[in-house]
Amino acid sequence: MKIGTIDLGPRPLLLAPMEDVTDVGFRLLCRRMGAAMVYSEFVAADALVRMVKPSLAKLHVVEEERPVAIQIYGKDPVAMADAAQIVVEQARPDVLDINFGCPVKRVAAKGAGAGLLQNVPLLLQIARSVVEAVDIPVTAKTRLGWDCEHLIIPRLARDLQETGIQALTIHGRTRSQMYTGRADWSLIGQVKADPAMRIPIIGNGDITTPAAAREAFERYGVDAVMVGRATFGRPWVFAEMREALGQPPVPASAAAPIGDPDRQLDILKQQVLESVARTGEKRGILHIRRHLAATPLFKGIPDFRQHRIAILRAETVADLFRLLEEARPLVHAQAATATQNESEMGSPL
Numbered sequence: 001m002k003i004g005t006i007d008l009g010p011r012p013l014l015l016a017p018m019e020d021v022t023d024v025g026f027r028l029l030c031r032r033m034g035a036a037m038v039y040s041e042f043v044a045a046d047a048l049v050r051m052v053k054p055s056l057a058k059l060h061v062v063e064e065e066r067p068v069a070i071q072i073y074g075k076d077p078v079a080m081a082d083a084a085q086i087v088v089e090q091a092r093p094d095v096l097d098i099n100f101g102c103p104v105k106r107v108a109a110k111g112a113g114a115g116l117l118q119n120v121p122l123l124l125q126i127a128r129s130v131v132e133a134v135d136i137p138v139t140a141k142t143r144l145g146w147d148c149e150h151l152i153i154p155r156l157a158r159d160l161q162e163t164g165i166q167a168l169t170i171h172g173r174t175r176s177q178m179y180t181g182r183a184d185w186s187l188i189g190q191v192k193a194d195p196a197m198r199i200p201i202i203g204n205g206d207i208t209t210p211a212a213a214r215e216a217f218e219r220y221g222v223d224a225v226m227v228g229r230a231t232f233g234r235p236w237v238f239a240e241m242r243e244a245l246g247q248p249p250v251p252a253s254a255a256a257p258i259g260d261p262d263r264q265l266d267i268l269k270q271q272v273l274e275s276v277a278r279t280g281e282k283r284g285i286l287h288i289r290r291h292l293a294a295t296p297l298f299k300g301i302p303d304f305r306q307h308r309i310a311i312l313r314a315e316t317v318a319d320l321f322r323l324l325e326e327a328r329p330l331v332h333a334q335a336a337t338a339t340q341n342e343s344e345m346g347s348p349l
């Protein structure tokens, strides 16, 4: 699958843009685990144009993570074009992505992100002006429509293609749904099957298992699958999905079996260290708590609640690592039990 001239290989898995999650450290980790391309969190065009420092800092990319996409959002075509040029000057990402899907009030209610699904002419004008402003591939990410009465994506996808964007990501929910309910992949499949569509279609929403990733490609025919929340505390999900897709293991997962709970615990510890190195002990640990809370490594361990709470309350690396090491034999035992149950019941795949 190609976005412009960027070849992402067959059936690529992409790390979704996620605010306060997909910083350079996490993007690098996910690339090493097998993500074919990674996205920055969205960056406000208005702030970039005003050269607001924290927003400019979000444009930081490193060579090793390429191909990488930077995502911007806004509601003014001129500011969006200016911001796009700033992104290219500062970071020269491989892809520039436009956010037409953010449902949160502070964005959508102000007419940006998914708010633009209520003003399609302006949405298309923004896409055109960004495409014209830069010499790198421009892509867009959106939802099915504003609400279930306005599932505009089949028509919108055609119109967006005409603006010159080079790939379209569709999250199978409406703005009204926010993150509730199940993502509806049938409309994503319908867009992909539309003979008028020539640009790659990237499917997104609720892909949490290797089997779901395979189904997305095989049943809905998408060109790429984008994975978001399933990566929390589980960046190795990309390696697991690659395996299910019959793709060769990435070097990072070939070095030691990716299914090994020891290895997975070490990956989480590494994530803590990288986060702390970047932002200091307090903020670094705070930043990684989302991953520690979500990781499947501790799921199903009997009587683990108090220990888990202590892990989530730890304020120093020393305390956190001591607690994680204390958990290691329990993680091991739980993984062994799960493997035994799986082999008794037959593999879910």
Ligand SMILES: Cc1cc2nc3c(=O)[nH]c(=O)nc-3n(C[C@H](O)[C@H](O)[C@H](O)COP(=O)(O)O)c2cc1C
Pocket (backbone or CB within 6 Å): 016, 017, 018, 019, 020, 021, 040, 041, 042, 071, 099, 101, 102, 141, 171, 204, 205, 206, 207, 226, 227, 228, 229, 230
């Ligand atoms: C914490 C969080 C932050 C997000 N930030 C962004 C963002 O900056 N830009 C964007 O396009 N989508 C953002 N999203 C949406 C995700 O990219 C993705 O579309 C959504 O989570 C559905 O995919 P999933 O079911 O695989 O998580 C965010 C989602 C979460 C959970």
